[in-house]
Amino acid sequence: xxxxxxxxxxxxxxxxxxxxxxxxxxxxxxxxxxxxxxxxxxxxxxxxxxxxxxxxxxxxxxxxxxxxxxxxxxxxxxxxxxxxxxxxxxxxxxxxxxxxxxxxxxxxxxxxxxx
Amino acid sequence: xxxxxxxxxxxxxxxxxxxxxxxxxxxxxxxxxxxxxxxxxxxxxxxxxxxxxxxxxxxxxxxxxxxxxxxxxxxxxxxxxxxxxxxxxxxxxxxxxxxxxxxxxxx
Numbered sequence: 001x002x003x004x005x006x007x008x009x010x011x012x013x014x015x016x017x018x019x020x021x022x023x024x025x026x027x028x029x030x031x032x033x034x035x036x037x038x039x040x041x042x043x044x045x046x047x048x049x050x051x052x053x054x055x056x057x058x059x060x061x062x063x064x065x066x067x068x069x070x071x072x073x074x075x076x077x078x079x080x081x082x083x084x085x086x087x088x089x090x091x092x093x094x095x096x097x098x099x100x101x102x103x104x105x106x107x108x109x110x111x112x113x114x115x
Numbered sequence: 116x117x118x119x120x121x122x123x124x125x126x127x128x129x130x131x132x133x134x135x136x137x138x139x140x141x142x143x144x145x146x147x148x149x150x151x152x153x154x155x156x157x158x159x160x161x162x163x164x165x166x167x168x169x170x171x172x173x174x175x176x177x178x179x180x181x182x183x184x185x186x187x188x189x190x191x192x193x194x195x196x197x198x199x200x201x202x203x204x205x206x207x208x209x210x211x212x213x214x215x216x217x218x219x220x221x222x
Binding site: 044108 | 148150157158159160201203212213214
């Protein structure tokens with residue numbers, strides 16, 4: 001497809017489970033971003049990759065959150081020992097340039113519900 | 116920390132009305148994005164601008180760097196414009212999202 005895709009679209013996890021969320025950016029896009037969007041809020045930055053390098057992970061809320069992009073394309077956001085406060089939509093975006101100010105293309109998001 | 120405010124928070128308009136959504140931020144920026152988020156979470160980037168004005172179809176975005184203010188205008192609004200519009204200034208290595216303005220356009 002031409003856009004950013006994410007899977008799964010919906011995920012229900014029991015508290016304490018580990019989850020893995022996948023992002024397929026647009027082919028050739030250098031930059032990849034993960035955002036967390038709580039209900040009724042704007043997205044909040046989690047982490048940023050330039051190719052396979054994770055240049056900024058300052059937004060990750062705890063050490064239970066881990067992201068990787070080992071080959072500079074597909075990225076996975078992993079959340080260990082999920083908590084109820086992790087319930088949110090997780091958005092992935094990619095951009096062509098190695099600049100955080102360039103236009104970003106967003107995926108549809110993964111809605112995570114922790115019960 | 117860059118504080119981003121949008122107004123109004125919620126807006127209901129009749130089809131055909133001219134709509135303005137405002138965004139103000141507290142820290143000097145390198146660029147500002149306007150994003151559209153439809154129900155279900157999908158986000159589309161509408162504009163990226165660093166000065167002046169841009170137009171795309173019925174959408175117009177303006178920015179005043181000195182006043183740290185941007186506006187998004189929709190002319191001849193249509194029910195399909197109903198969405199959340201998010202202002203997102205970027206500065207240095209940071210990219211901050213505003214809280215969004217929820218727009219409903221009634222037929």
